[in-house]
Amino acid sequence: MHNFDIKINLNNIYDKLFLQRFKFIIALLSYLLVYGFEVTHFTLSIDEEFFDNFRQTVSLGRWGHALLRLYLLPEPYVPFFSAILCLIILSFSAVISSSYLKLSKVASYSFIIMLVALPQLAYQIQFENQVDTIALAILFSSISPHVFSSRLKFKRTAFVLLSIFSLSIYQSIFFYGFSLFLASLILKSIRNEIRFREIFIQIFSYILLIVIAIVINAIIAKYISLITDIPQSSYLSAMIGWGKSSFLQTLSLSFLYIKEYVTFNTFYGLNSFSWTSFLLGVMSLKLLIQKHKKALLIISLSIFLFISSFSLIIVFGAWVAPRAMIQLPLIFAALFVIVCEVFNVKRLACFLSLVFLCVGASSSNRLFYSDYMARESDKQMARQIISQIYTQIPDFNINKTPVFFYGAYSPDNEWKIKKSDVFGASFFEWDGGNNIRIHGFFNINNIANFIMVDSAQKKALINAARNIPTWPNRESVQFIDGAVLVKIGNELSSVNL
Structure with a gap:
């Protein structure tokens, strides 16, 4: 027993x-x-x-x-x-x-x-x-x-x-x-x-x-x-x-x-x-x-x-x-x-929970795909920029010449969803165009490891940027005062001052 x-x-x-x-x-x-x-x-x-x-x-x-x-x-x-x-x-x-x-x-x-x-x-x-x-x-x-x-x-x-x-x-x-x-x-x-x-x-x-x-x-x-x-x-x-x-x-x-x-x-x-x-x-x-x-x-x-x-x-x-x-x-x-x-x-509860699960799964995976497509657009733009830099400035030395991005730009993303917070957002538009983030994006994707400009060069580049066209115009890339200026937008973010 x-x-x-x-x-x-x-x-x-x-x-x-x-x-x-x-x-x-x-x-x-x-x-x-x-x-x-x-x-x-x-x-x-x-x-x-x-x-x-x-x-x-x-x-x-x-x-x-x-x-x-x-x-x-x-x-x-x-x-x-x-x-x-x-x-x-x-x-x-x-x-x-x-x-x-x-x-x-x-x-x-x-x-x-x-x-x-x-x-x-x-x-x-x-x-x-x-x-x-x-x-x-x-x-x-x-x-x-x-x-x-x-x-x-x-x-x-x-x-x-x-x-x-x-x-x-x-x-x-x-x-x-x-x-x-x-x-x-x-x-x-x-x-x-x-x-x-x-x-x-x-x-x-x-x-x-x-x-x-x-x-x-x-x-x-x-x-x-x-x-x-x-x-x-x-x-x-x-x-x-x-x-x-x-x-x-x-x-x-x-x-x-x-x-x-x-x-x-x-x-x-x-x-x-x-x-x-x-x-x-x-x-x-x-x-x-x-x-x-x-x-x-x-x-x-x-x-x-x-x-x-x-x-x-x-x-x-x-x-x-x-x-x-x-x-x-x-x-x-x-x-x-x-x-x-x-x-x-009980049984109805299980059925309804599975319905909600399918709805949630479709929404979530679409959100992540919108981010995936945003990165594809960002990488394409990044490669175009580096290509344009070498085209405009044939003797550009990435190890010695600093690069400064002026303004913000949002590449096309047909998958971007309304009311999705930062999903589908571009690195080129975040913070109104943040040089630290943009440089980080180039670096972590093994596209380029740019040098940051110093304060004196930054002041000269900001003044010069007002008179040049914006991306994707090829003249948006300029060599000024020993540094490369890439103007991707008309508004300068305060984080870059």
Whole structure:
């Protein structure tokens, strides 16, 4: 009898492990479908033209990312490897998140697929110099609610440490763990597994520990900035809109940015998120008609979860880049399975999740292809420029003669998509035509390794540029005062002064 009991227990453990493994396979296959083009066709994007990002990430307070790159992960990235590692880590994160929510087998499949189906991470994976570290931050944020709800002796310390690890890589990711925590509270309320008073105690404790983690992370970031002699950037503080105009104006603008996410008018590929407001309304109506004893609590928490999608917009009172809206896919998936649990639908949920996955995959891969075609246009233009330099200046010596680009130019890209942030953008137009970026693009593509002009030459070239034609006119390339001037636009960017 004792041996029989052991056999049953071993079979249960095996079944649980098999289920987790199967969920991982579903997650990884889904991620490969949505982000397959970037995995198989590495495409150089803005910010990927630099080989060393240590100073930049430390200055931004992302010391965890900097240390991971310095001691563990390749700097700045490795084509294919960085992207596939990211998807593997994200797949583990998806499995952990579904387990934390204690979903049924079928519901967990729907949740994982929906988590992948909203391709917000396309806007993050586009920057391969941080894809693997971002994935690790999401993994830490997925584990942290587990730890918070566990019976570990030092669970609060472990929770704070995990939160610090996430914050040190990408500051906005701590919202991810909080959204997962809220989703769990909603599901427990639907199942009558938690009391009203306990919910508010847990939320208060969670927020208190997060604040402690934020403070400790800020102190560590300041210390690392001091010992590395790298000043902290004002990038994040510059983003804050509150106080720069009247309260009502800032509030109105914030509302307009949020409105785009619920009216099918947001960034390309993210319009599926607008369905969450509809699902939220239908679920609320169902609970009120049923007279569920916790209807108001469930609806209130669900609205809170939905609003948490826009935490950064509310905190900053300003427009926020789609790559920073990390928690959108989680809230999208969580609200979907919450509604499905209220309506007790399973097969329909799986079918709908697959439909959304196909929509997300088509949108994501088109975004990456638009970037791929932008780089093809950029490389063609770069080769034309170097050819024109040698045609106009036969004795040009690339090792001795500096090159200066005046203005900005956007090569034709029929695949560029409206409302797609920086997807499809050209290196020749970024920052209004940034010489550092343009030189970096030439260099990293092995087209040319130009020398930068000095301040005296720059002044002479800027003055001369006003009187010469712009690219693609062949006279746009001139040899002036010992340097080459390439005029690709009429407006000089302030970054080149």
